[in-house]
Amino acid sequence: MTVDDTQLQTEDLAVGYGKHLVLPQLDLAINAGELVALVGPNGSGKSTLLKAMARLLRPRRGIVYLDGKSISQYATLEVARRLAILPQSHTSPAGLTVRELVEQGRYPHSGPLRMLTRQDHAAIERALSLTHMVALADRPVDTLSGGERQRAWIALTLAQDTPVLLLDEPTTYLDIGYQMEIMELIASLNSQHNITIVVVLHDLNQAARFARRMVVLNQGRIVADGAPVDILTPEIMARHFRINAAIYHDDVTNTPVFIPYQSVKSSDNGPS
Numbered sequence: 174m175t176v177d178d179t180q181l182q183t184e185d186l187a188v189g190y191g192k193h194l195v196l197p198q199l200d201l202a203i204n205a206g207e208l209v210a211l212v213g214p215n216g217s218g219k220s221t222l223l224k225a226m227a228r229l230l231r232p233r234r235g236i237v238y239l240d241g242k243s244i245s246q247y248a249t250l251e252v253a254r255r256l257a258i259l260p261q262s263h264t265s266p267a268g269l270t271v272r273e274l275v276e277q278g279r280y281p282h283s284g285p286l287r288m289l290t291r292q293d294h295a296a297i298e299r300a301l302s303l304t305h306m307v308a309l310a311d312r313p314v315d316t317l318s319g320g321e322r323q324r325a326w327i328a329l330t331l332a333q334d335t336p337v338l339l340l341d342e343p344t345t346y347l348d349i350g351y352q353m354e355i356m357e358l359i360a361s362l363n364s365q366h367n368i369t370i371v372v373v374l375h376d377l378n379q380a381a382r383f384a385r386r387m388v389v390l391n392q393g394r395i396v397a398d399g400a401p402v403d404i405l406t407p408e409i410m411a412r413h414f415r416i417n418a419a420i421y422h423d424d425v426t427n428t429p430v431f432i433p434y435q436s437v438k439s440s441d442n443g444p445s
Contacts (some may be wrong), residue, residue: 178204178205179202179203179204179205179238179241180203180204180205180239180240180336180337180369181202181203181226181237181238181239181256181337181369181371182201182202182203182237182238183199183200183201183202183222183225183226183235183236183237183238184200184235184236184237184238185198185199185200185234185235185236186198186199186200186201186222186225186232186234186235186236186237187199187232187233187234187235188218188221188222188224188225188230188232188233189233190221194233194393195218195221195393196218196221196222196225196393196394197393197394198234198235198394199218199222199235199393199394199395200395201222201388201395203369203371204369205336205367205369206363206367206368206369207363207369207370207385207386208359208360208363208364208369208370208372208383208384208385208386209370209371209372209384209385209386209387209388210372210373210374210380210381210383210384210386210387210388211223211371211372211373211374211388211390212373212374212375212377212380212387212388212389212390212404213389213390213391213396213413214391214413214414214415217390217391217392217393218390218392218393218394219341219373219390220260220261220341220373221393222390223258223260223339223341223371223373224258224260225237226244226256226339226371227252227256227258227339228244228245228247228252229258229260239252239255239256239337240255250281253280253281253333253335254281254282254335255335255336255337256335256336256337256338256339257278257330257333257335257337257338257339258330258338258339258340258341259326259327259330259338259339259340259341259343260341261341261342261345261373263326265314265315267313267315268313268315269313269314269315270310270311270312270313270314271301271306271309271310271311271312271313271314271317271325271328272297272301272310272311274314274325274326274328274329275297275300275301275306275310275325275328275329275332276289276293276297276332277329278296278297278300278328278329278330278331278332278333278334279293279296279297279332279333281333282334296332296334297332299331299332300328300329300331300332301328303328303331303358304324304325304327304328304331304355304358305324305354306321306324306325306328309321309325318346319346320346320347320348320351322346323343323344323345323346323347324347324351324355327340327343327355331362335368336367336368336369337368337369337370337371338359338362338368338369338370338371338372339370339371339372340359340370340371340372340373341372341373342373342374342375343355343359343372344356344374344376344379352376352379356379356382356383357383359372359383360383372384377405377414377431378430378431380401381401381404381405381428381429381430381431382401382426382428384401385400385401386398386399386400387399387400387401387404387405389404389409389413391413396412396413397409397413401428401429402428402429405420405429405430405431406420407419407420410431410433411437415436415437416433416435416436416437417433417434417435417436417437418431418432418433418434419431419432419434
């Protein structure tokens, strides 16, 4: 990995809430064009890291670099032109339609009068189409199902049209069919449009299927980082996810798959 390749990087990063330090010291570099899955048990710091990389949380210590420059040195609109984030939780004003919500993704690109241009409308329609929300575009967001709302927010993020996407559990609330469609869309944005994507996922098989690199966090620290075949191992599953699992190779997708068969008791730290 060279400096020129690195698009997003944390250096000696420490982040917390109040007196609680979630990330005590974290160094992570994301190459341009990578699709990286952040995985780990609940409370390991995945969402906190994503927010810190998007400048939504101020670090206690350390630096986040975006395109080789400290992210704190960018104007807010410039950050929003370079990086979009879909947080884990989000709300919209009552009565706001899906189209109106997605239009907000164009704010970083708008002029002083905030009038939508032909390019803006094209980006909005593309985002609605990619997320299968065209038929629901005029529906108020607060009348949608959980899965439909999630797709509406993903459409907003796509309308922002940035070279970097940070996605915090984008398949939450979606049924298995839409989960696959969203993950296929994410993979397509990465492979066909060279968008750098960092995605938080709880489904490890899904992460191994679509990401080329998995980063495991536990207790605020990176404990494993590599290709899915190096991450989905019985040792890592036991030590960091507290499960005993069988690992198989799927010939169809050419990726590892795990099947959990027993929890690791709290008194057992797993393999040494």
